[in-house]
Amino acid sequence: MSNVKKILIADDEPDILEIIQFNLQQEGYEVFTAKNGDEAIEMAKKHLPNLIILDIMMPGKNGIDVCNILRMQPIFKETLIVFLSALSDEGTEIRGLETGADDYLTKPISPKVLISKVNALFRRLNNEGGDLLQLGDLKIDREKYLINYQGSDIVLARKEFELLALLASKPGKVFLRNEILNQVWGTEVIVGDRTIDVHIRKIRQKLDLDCITTVKGVGYKFEL
Amino acid sequence: MSNVKKILIADDEPDILEIIQFNLQQEGYEVFTAKNGDEAIEMAKKHLPNLIILDIMMPGKNGIDVCNILRMQPIFKETLIVFLSALSDEGTEIRGLETGADDYLTKPISPKVLISKVNALFRRLNNEGGDLLQLGDLKIDREKYLINYQGSDIVLARKEFELLALLASKPGKVFLRNEILNQVWGTEVIVGDRTIDVHIRKIRQKLDLDCITTVKGVGYKFEL
DNA sequence: TCTGATATTATCAAATTGTTAACCACATGC
């Protein structure tokens, strides 16, 4: 996962949208916004955020609808989703959580508390990877930007490193080309598809270990 | 992680302790209780619960102290910790979350909501498995894009995989040719009917398992 | 048996990826 976490906020009140956006940006997150449910789904598909904050009551599709729709797609299974609602109704809260949300927050909420909650959510998500991956003979140190295979260090360029680190973060999982582009290159930059191939090739070359498998028409995966 | 989740609740009010314990037990969790901070730490070490619910204000060590002490030990790094407090003070909540807690709940809280929250926390922790269908000897791993039959992996091309995954998603259900076209090929693309047959054939060939039944004039269905 | 539907096979077109070389931007050291 790239360093900067992406957060999508969906709310029909521009003021709230702006306040939350500002505060989360201050905290170092990359923030996207949506004014309604449909826009939220569109933005989610486009930017593949790590966390989505959904207002429940929005014109058109409401937050719970959006959550349901997203959760049906495998690519959003891991995505953190929290509701942010003025409704402190017990039934709604339960329904929200059972839809597959990770938390249910009620308005009004102070920016500081919101940030604490967001940080807490990410803290746990991050822990799954850790800064040092060890996979058989292969060690990947994200902090020191170092690869070590069978005791000897291997120098990878930054993109190569990030690409390998991403794939290795979930061995076996197939990363779609889209996912890779979003995580390694970010949503801003647009690069061609061949670019990924070339980097994959370089990694395969430097690690003569045959650990990256092509899944044609889908993406790549890491496997020892 | 074992099947039955263990939960430790620490609160100095016996009534609350009992209500929560009862409700969580009803939900199928194994519940331990502690009446104060020291007891909480002792029970945590003894039973290694998956989730600890801590009251903030307790005689002796308060909840935040307990959280701090536990989080220092590697063995409790993965343990879910949530605070449950009558203090809705913003500063305390932030401090609690920054201590390394996963959530901060405020009393009074309805048992149903509490259970929803607890379930939500466990849901994410469990997700390590990813999404895979298991049908007898046949495993379909959508994340790893892999078919495994009786222990050996089978490689399917994308359309083949998607087609099989679709049929297998509802064993027994007959999928009309139209449905299949819509789900696998999308509404945009127009392909002939024979195309489906050919893909079905390839799947049948690769899995020598006879699991796809033709329903003449209607469609196909998956059955073991 | 006849007929409509599906299975099979071979074939071709299209899509996807691998590979190499070249290019540009940028930093470094002379």
Next chain:
DNA sequence: GCATGTGGTTAACAATTTGATAATATCAGA
């Protein structure tokens, strides 16, 4: 300022795989 090296991207072409279709064979039910 100027050569040099590195990293990242792209273009161009080769190699490969996949997907779709047509043609033919086969099957099941009326």
